[in-house]
Amino acid sequence: MSVCVVGSLNLDLVSRVSTLPRPGETVLASAVTRHVGGKGANQAVAAALAGVPTRLIGGIGRDDDGAWLLAYLAKAGVDTSAVVVDPTSSTGQAFITIDERSENTIVVAGGANTAWRGPGDMAAAVGDPHVLLAQLELDLSVVASALAACRPNTVRIVNAAPATPKAGPVLAACDLLIVNETELGVYAGGPANLLGGASLAEFEAAARRLLAGSTRSAIVTLGGAGVLVIDADGATHIGPHSVTAVDTVGAGDCFCGFMAAGLAQGRPLLDAARQANVAAALAVTRPGAAEAMPTLAEVAAAMAAGVSAAPTIAAETR
DSSP: OOEEEEOOOEEEEEEEOSSOOOTTOOOOOSEEEEEEEOHHHHHHHHHHHTTSOEEEEEEEESSHHHHHHHHHHHHTTEEEEEEEEETTSOOEEEEEEEOTTSOEEEEEEOTHHHHOOOOSOHHHHHOSOSEEEEESSSOHHHHHHHHHHSOTTOEEEEEOOSOOTTOHHHHHTOSEEEEEHHHHHHHHOOOSOTTTTOOHHHHHHHHHHHHTTOSOEEEEEOGGGOEEEEETTEEEEEOOBOOOOSOOTTHHHHHHHHHHHHHHTTOOHHHHHHHHHHHHHHHTTSSSSGGGOOOHHHHHHHHHHTOOBOOOSSOOOO
8 A cells, every 4th residue: 555645845934923914914923933834745744644655756946945844754754755856946935824713824935846847757756556646736737747647546636726727637637536615616616615604515516516427536625514525426524523723724634645545545435534534633733734744543542532523514414
């Protein structure tokens, strides 16, 4: 079993404030810290901590930030042999502001992530993993190349974030599509917010428009309302868990990484989604993105203890 992640690597600079600044407003930060980030790095760390051998394909600059990221990833057990060092670009950076309610704003400077056009031999870099996981913080041609390089037995997951209008061909090439509420709205005109009054049926209908009658599956992450899993057999709502959120940055990446690992371990789709949902709930109780990812043992212990479920919007529909 193995996972290959194709994605971005960033240095996250996180500022803590009492309230997020409005346009034209200056606010004072109580602290500024640096963290491992980028959706690719975050998801690779999550998959590795979930107990599955994980390789990351991506690009960094030839600078101290890139060296620091590689050292952290190696310590987390991620194979970085396919991470390319670009001497002409800086390592990507994300500037994150988090308020007292754990809401956040993020500005990303892609650097090497956007300049890089993939390894010279994508097929050799990808190899023969059980699962390939990609996102859209890289040039779409790189993501398309990675998906095309997969062998027939590889499960191809695309976390279609950030929402990119020209991503249609990439979305059509995956086996499992993972989006949040906002991204689903961009791609399929779905409702914006489940907690704001939209129904699960509306989200399912939007997801099925995006799947366009194919045999592929989709997962819509609903933040504090859990996740919705849609496949050929129907739709299942997996409810949220009652935790005290400290930092929600990277929760979706935690879900995706554990989802990929679960499928690589041979778990059925719904079982993998339930495990990933618990992992994401644990991740938001800790600061940072990659640093907040739980281990498989921590997730297993939480599931065995029966993580306290918050009031769910709907019971499982299947």
